[in-house]
Amino acid sequence: MKSKQALKRFLITVSLLTVFLFSNVSSAAQYVYTYDNNNRLEKVVVTDNQGTYEIVYSHDDNGNRLSTSKNIIMDLKPPTTPQNLMSPTQSTTTIDLTWSPSTDSQSISYKINLNGVYFAATTNTYFTVQNLSPHTSYSFTVKAIDASSNESPDSTPLAVSTLSSIPTTPNLVVNAGFETGNLTPWTIWNNATNWSVISTGAYSGQHALRIGTQVGGQQDFFSGFEPNQTYELSGWGRVGTSGQAANLEIKGNAGLKQIIQFTSTVYEYKSIQFTTPADASWVAVLFWNGGSSDFYLDDARVLKVNL
CATH class of the missing domain: 2.60.40.10 (Immunoglobulins)
Known part of the structure; x- marks a missing residue:
């Protein structure tokens, strides 16, 4: 009777250990048990929809279990998605x-x-x-x-x-990376205060612009843009929380308007090309954060494109 009770306790222990080692095994798995000459569990082979695996047990001369190892015989389980x-x-x-x-x-x-x-x-x-x-x-x-x-x-x-061919003209945006440590000559709409030029967390250099929720601003140009010419607006931006969006925009007279939207929580580079109207008397670069988390902007550029 005592030997039967001991064997029962041993099998329960083995079952619990098997569940622990194969916690992802299907409930429809098949188990094959192998015992040594002393009736000690030597190996368990498990087959399910993820493949075939084995647990191998080793013992000392007194029957005490020394180690347990898990080996893959045939793997059918794919890696997780990148x-x-x-x-x-x-x-x-x-x-x-x-x-x-x-x-x-x-x-x-x-x-x-x-x-x-x-x-x-x-x-x-x-x-x-x-x-x-x-x-x-x-x-x-x-x-x-x-x-x-x-x-x-x-x-x-x-x-x-990919980026456009590098033009010979300079960046028309002034203080494009906010490396002056301030916003000038950018302006903030409606005297909003939920923004700052930050000295940590920039994409490049020492500074970037943090734009709070429901905050926008712009930089105006009344000269420097040639009429009927192709330019490229670009920048590095990120949002503070997944699922949010913020914009970098080019706007001007005669209906000029193109928008770049940033949605990533890590800095991403985005660009868009636009053609100035025949009367390019006013052009502005705008940023606008209509989401519910901060928007970070760095290295804004407007470059004439050599097509």
């Missing part, structure tokens, strides 16, 4: 990509798709796409693949553009 795909920097012919790592029980590599077609593979969580065309929009996705060739779903697509 998250936070973004592009921290771009040039006229290159786009840098970064993303958060996937997780898996095996080693992982990543496949990068460009405009829906396989482009490259890497074991890193960053990649530089080269030999691209200037001022062109591209769409990227990334998926993870493990050593058993299980593939994750594609990441959320990322659309990003």
Whole structure:
């Protein structure tokens, strides 16, 4: 009787340990138990919709369990989907990509798709796409693949553009990166006070502009823009909370209006081209935060484009 009770307690212990080691195993899993010559549990093989795994037990000469290990025999479970795909920097012919790592029980590599077609593979969580065309929009996705060739779903697509060919004209925006430590010559609408030139958290340099909720402002130009010419408005921006949006805008007489919207919580570069009207007597660069979290703006530019 005592030996039966001891065996029952032992099997209960094994069951609990199996549940602990295979907490993600399907309830429909199949278990195969192997015992040694002394009727001690030696191995448990588990097969479910994630693959086949084994728990191997070792014992000393007195029957005490020394160790328990988990080994993969056949893995059917894909890695997790890569998250936070973004592009921290771009040039006229290159786009840098970064993303958060996937997780898996095996080693992982990543496949990068460009405009829906396989482009490259890497074991890193960053990649530089080269030999691209200037001022062109591209769409990227990334998926993870493990050593058993299980593939994750594609990441959320990322659309990003290369920069335009570098023009010979200077940036028309004054104090574009707020490196003076103040706002001048930018102005804030309605004398709002929920803004500041910050000295930490800039995209580049030492300063950036923090724009509070429901705050806007602009920089006016009454000269410097040629009529019927193509320019590019660009900048680096981010919002404080996911799900929010804020704008960088070009506006002028004769109906000129183009808007860039920032929605990422990390700095992202965005640009848009516009053509000045025949009467380019007034042009303004505007920022506007209509969301419920802070908006951060840095390195605003307006450059004449050499097409």
